[in-house]
Amino acid sequence: MDDCGYVMAGTALLLMIPALIVTAMMLSLSEANSDMKTERTLSASVEGAAWDIRDNIPIITREILNETAWEVINGTIPEGDVRELVRGRVQERVDRLCMSHRNINASCRVNSVEGTEDPFQVEVNSTIEIHGGDIEHAENISVRVTVEGLPDPLPFRVLGRPEHSATSIEYGDALRGYLDSKGVDGEAYVNATGPLIIRRCPYEPYSCHGLEGLHACILNGYYHESRDGACYLCRLEGKTSCPHMGLETFIIPSVDVGEAPVSIDHVLFNETYNGEALNVSGFIIYLDGGHRTKYGVETP
């Protein structure tokens, strides 16, 4: 090889060095790039999982409340603390949901299922924790679920298994028998009827019912807020009254006997007191002064 050859080889070597450096830089860049991509994918997965859990807790809770209410109605509810049963069932379903997010580690602890100051809503409190690579996400969430559209389990807890259709309960002789067993004359409540499904009464304030509002309310089987009535979770447990903000609805008697136990569910299921007959477009109900004032009908 002559001198020229060495020069050529040397130059080529010198030229290769920057090329190598550039290649190395590009390689490390693309590595960093793919790290960033993984990071981005993970952070999207973590965020997606958080949304998924947040969105599904109310759906799951409503389904569990519905299933549990039907178990009460059909007499297949397991013994024990119903609130804890509901919470545990929601937890089980949420665990399954968390496991479906495979590339990350998601968990959600359902801390409580409880009533709220609005008796038509139940609140679920939980803590979500999600890890994906170096990304950590933790939050406490509190969501509300409506009980509207769910069946009312209380009459079935109190009276065993009265007949029901898709929307109403046919009390047959059950309510009369129950009242008689408490030493109260239940004659007016032979073949009484009442709503099965919880529906929020739209006549607000309640004092604007009047006879016309009461008629619509009876036909539709609406429920109302009541301090004296039991809340939905207590209804599931068979409590006829509770310290929480609760619900009340009308149970419609079949006979006009002038004066009879007041036609409000918690009055009939608890300590009964009498009211005078009120003709609401052909329906006879018995109301005391307090409930007449509440629903805006005149005291006789």
Ligand SMILES: [Zn+2]
């Ligand atoms: Zn109403």
Ligand SMILES: [Zn+2]
């Ligand atoms: Zn309650």
